[in-house]
Amino acid sequence: RAVAALSAARTDAAIPTLISVLAFNNPGAAVVAVDGLIQLGSPAAQAILNNLDDYNYGARAWALRALAGIGEPAALPLLLSAAREDFSLSVRRAATYGLGRVRWADLSESDRLAQQQQCYETLKLCLQYDPEWVVRYAAAAALETLAPAATQLQSAIAETLNRQAHSDEERAVQARSRLAERRLAGGV
Amino acid sequence: MSEAGTPAEALTYEQAIANLRQTADTGDRYYAAWWLGRFRMKQPEAIALLIEALDDSLDRAPDGGYPLRRNAARALGKLESPEAIAPLIACLQCEDYYVREAATQSLGELQATVAVPALLKLLEGGPEAIAAIPGKPHLTQPADAVMETLGQLRATVAVPVVQAFLEHPIDKIRLAAARSLYQLTGDDHYAERVVQGLSDPKLQRRRSALMDLGAIGYLPAAPQIAQTLAENSLKLISLKGLLDTHLRQQTPEAIAELDESAIALMDLMDGLL
Incomplete structure (x- = not known):
């Protein structure tokens, strides 16, 4: 629920927290976080790209899904x-x-x-x-x-x-x- | 579908056969039996050796079980070989629960309707007879696998027997009964019992409901499957099960046409990619 509130806030300040949720191994929360990141667009894509090495494969899949949804050319x-x-x-x-x-x-x-x-x-x-x-x-x-x-x-x-x-x-x-x-x- | 893909130790067909023939290294035999099934090696030689392995007594697990027999029974289900049916039916009497379970599932994969009487024997005594064994992680019989296989084999003779298990104290068994009865009767209210599992508070229950619905191809569940709180990969497998079942029921011309149900399913799947 906290993740949903953060996603709904649509503020760039939420980006680091939303990204950290991707690594929780909690599919319900990750779905919401990915949606939130997609809404935030380019700044979120940049932040994901800058952090990518740190993820486990589960988190990487969610991160890729967010990048795919954003459509960021970078x-x-x-x-x-x-x-x-x-x-x-x-x-x-x-x-x-x-x-x-x-x-x-x-x-x-x-x-x-x-x-x-x-x-x-x-x-x-x-x-x-x-x-x-x-x-x-x-x-x-x-x-x-x-x-x-x-x-x-x-x-x-x-x-x-x-x-x-x-x-x-x-x-x-x-x-x-x-x-x-x-x-x-x-x-x- | 394994997530990472097993970095399968590269075997060739000849090596796998040689490994299964030798008896010195039980680990190599065990792996070779799995490998032959995994890579669908349907050569008569492979099938004969795997059938032989169903009687193996050299490879024993600490629990008294027969690991090689388990793997051989699983592999034979993937090889579409009618010669394996009679030996697998004999395995239903094995003292090892996991051999009985593997043989049951493989008989389903082989569409072995001739196995129905032997499968029904495993359910003898009804729900009261299928109980936990103190100190073991499994029940007296692989009743869930047996009921699923009876459903897969469309063994309508089993309906009254399976119905009794709808009241079993263990929920996994009750669900297997509902799933089987849907396949045997086509009655939606059995499938709806499986659908309820999609909103179970336990993730593991939601996952098995997804797999069950995919296996029975229950089309009305599609929107709820897409909404379930679980991994997208599992939801996609489940929806693919619905799509496969739906397409299988149609003529080639209708498949080429792609009806509304098929398109709606694919739209749901796209949303999970």
Whole structure:
């Protein structure tokens, strides 16, 4: 309840406390803290990035989830490497999803195109090769949200989703890929 | 789904077979049996060796149990081998509780309806007969696993037997009975008893309600699953269970269409990523 009150206060002064809650191993409190951090936006993202080394993997997953929700472009290198390489599937899942929710308007146009290309390539790898269904599922969802902002990549994204909708070993990933593909085509 | 992923000691198929054949190192045999199941090694040689291991008496635990038999019984459930069914049914008589439990679960995974009479025997005597054993962390029989497997096997003959366990003094057993009865009868009010577990004050109870609902694929629980105070990873597994069940019940054309229920489930899942 205290965490909820802090989150609702929407003040930057709450940031360090909210970040510390992520390490409590209390999922209920962490959900509320993540929501609070997302509301606070960029300053919260900066504080999370500055503290990241100190977390255990559970806390890192929640931190990545907050960064993903904020869409902070400064977090992109971290999201890209976490999506590909983190040993924890919860971290890869959150990072992958976050790659589809970057605030692209905050980047210059030339920077944006290069970064979107990187996001797409990483998401494609995650969708096709991650051994965990939930990471592949998150990659399909992220490609859906990346596409409208990345017009130059839309046909490649549609093709990648279509292939996965027919080939993934899990029905749920097939279905999510198909849903993304249909939404991009304006079908749903 | 393990969180960190086991940094599995790299075995090859040949090494695993050799490790299971030798008898000098019980640890290597135990690990090899697990490994063959984990990596779905369905070669006839692997299956034959695992079936042999169900009779092993060399590997004994301090509690008198048979660790290798337990692992072999678990592995055989993952290998889709009908030859394993009769030997696993024989394991239901083993003096080791955990061997009986593993065999029960594997018979469910193998869809072994022929095992139903032997499974029902484990519930003989009704709720009164299934009780705690002083000094042991388990009951006289793995009744929860047995009821779950009977549900999975759609053994409607078991309905009256399982119904009696709705009044068992241990809540874990009562929930297993409700879950099983939902699978056997399709009656929502049994599933709603499982749904109540989502708001239990104990996190462990909420987690097992999530897993149970995912396993039975009870669609009306979706919004409550998404709201449960528990890890997102567990909620996602639970909702995936609902989605899988829902998609399995449809024709390929309907799956390609993606109906409203499927889309609503995926929207809930997206919110937990």
